[in-house]
């Protein structure tokens with residue numbers, strides 16, 4: 001009699017201990033199969049692979065998905081890429097590297113994060129993962145037992161995001177590329193990032209030189225945001241939230257911006273807004289850039 005036992009330690013399925021509660025739902029076991037008259041049995045265990053979020057650490061869209069997956073308690077691993085990996089130097093004026101097999105190119109045919117992969121994740125058009133941050137968020141909230149309210153479409157939220165857009169980009173872009181993150185570990189990653197923005201008219205030196213004025217503008221924006229926080233989420237450490245009923249997708253639109261702004265050393269935060277970014281990011285297990293702010 002031959003018995004093959006396949007075991008799958010929980011630690012392999014649950015890289016992030018805080019998401020352990022949903023780990024077992026990913027594990028399915030086959031029943032014992034008789035293989036021959038000699039009553040040889042093969043006992044196998046089949047397990048779904050853990051969800052993998054293909055990610056850039058600095059990317060707002062990726063952060064949005066990390067927040068939502070974290071809040072709803074979905075177990076996943078992040079796989080980070082160099083920002084220039086998968087960009088084709090022939091199409092990017094010499095910037096980028098590994099255009100055939102870098103980044104998410106083998107999964108999606110192009111370099112773009114975030115992408116969610118896993119046995120159960122719905123894909124289409126022959127792609128190997130689910131792209132688009134809002135689709136990933138909707139999928140996670142839709143299949144999870146974790147609670148997350150949908151977006152409200154609040155006009156003050158979209159208006160605020162629009163109004164602070166230029167200011168926060170000018171503050172965060174020169175600083176994010178200095179963060180010790182996998183995205184910018186290689187000089188070619190930084191070069192690619194700078195190229196993508198400068199060719200659209202962004203000036204890194206000008207932005208850094210304008211820091212004092214940008215800080216004034218951004219601090220006014222944060223003061224305004226403080227007046228838009230209407231509630232707290234008791235199930236997520238009592239952290240402040242945009243809506244009275246607790247965390248919602250509205251928060252997943254605003255918090256990635258605030259998280260990026262933690263790379264700006266001299267930015268003064270209204271206490272409520274700082275509590276918001278600290279508490280809600282911690283509830284999702286998303287680290288801030290504060291330690292390396294410049």
Ligand SMILES: N[C@@H](CCC(=O)N[C@@H](CS)C(=O)NCC(=O)O)C(=O)O
Pocket residue numbers: 056059060061062087111112113114131132133134196
């Ligand atoms: N609509 C997409 C946008 C994702 C996106 O723009 N991701 C950026 C990183 S922040 C990217 O991968 N860009 C590829 C590049 O710049 O080379 C989503 O919401 O997921």
